[in-house]
Amino acid sequence: MTDAPDPAPGGQPRFAAVLSLPARQTDVPPGIDPGEFRLALLEDTYEVVAGLELVTSALVLDPPDQPDAEAVTWPGTPIVRESTLAGAFAALHALGAGAAALVAPDAPDLPPLLLGKLFRALGSAPSAACQADGATGPDGLVALAARLPLPEWLDTALQGVDLDTPDALARLRAAAPRPGLVPQGPAWHRLRTTADLRLLDPGLEGWENTRALLEGHPLNS
Structure with missing residues (x-):
């Protein structure tokens, strides 16, 4: 991470x-504590975000009181306490963001x-999404990026949509006043059931906390 983030449109x-x-995870491999698993996923995902260049x-x-989650962040990381995507975007804008991605x-x-592809898409659209592609097919979003402040139509749509909404991308596109305002980046997977674990690639670098917790558990079970 850098102290001088690359400006978004508008110089911010x-x-x-x-x-x-709250975890949507319905099951974890036998012998793994669900709370530890949730934190491992969170910490690894946060490390991906924290390692981005030119991004804060x-x-x-x-809920707002999660000391265990706060403990996985780097010192000085902004902490936002919001229950909706629209509220989170607004809070990040208040911190000075001209564009943001929620992951x-x-x-x-x-x-x-x-x-990075989502941020680049904001050069020609007010928002961009990465759809979740789980073991059973598309289901919600992995990430949503937007220029800030949100346009009114997107702010309104996000009052009733979150990243777990199965048809989130379709709803946001339906709310847009014209086509092309919510382009889609490459899809990726989320880990919400044990079936999703088979989507992990042991040869791919990263996800060290999740990898350590799953040691000894076959990913294709």
């Missing part, structure tokens, strides 16, 4: 924030390049 900094939300990392908490907390092996 870019922020990328990981959401620490942040953490969004809902799901269960994408520990997310390639930084995908977030």
Whole structure:
């Protein structure tokens, strides 16, 4: 991370924030504590965001009191306490962001390049999305980026949509006043069930905390 983030459109900094939300994970491999698993996913996802060049990392908490989640962040990381995507974007704008990406907390092996593509898409559109492609197909979003402040149509749409909404991308596109305002970057996976673990690539660098916790557990089970 750098002290001088690359300007977003309008000359303001870019922020990328990981959401620490109640876990949707329905099951974990036997012998793994669900709370530890959630934190491992969160920490690895945060490390992806914190390692982005020319972007300021942040953490969004809902519920607001999560000392275990705050403990995985680097010193000085902005902490936002908001329960909606619209509220999180507004809080990041108040911190000085001219553009921001909100990232799901269960994408520990997310390639930084995908977030870079979302930010680049904001040069020609007010928002851009990375759809979640799980073991059973598309399901919600991995990340959503937007120029700030949000346009009114997007702010309104995000009052009833979050990254877990299965048809989030379709809803946002339906709310847009014309086509092309929510371009889609390459899809990626989130880890929300044990079936999703088979999507992890042991040869891919990163996701060290998740990797250590899963040691001895076959990913294709």
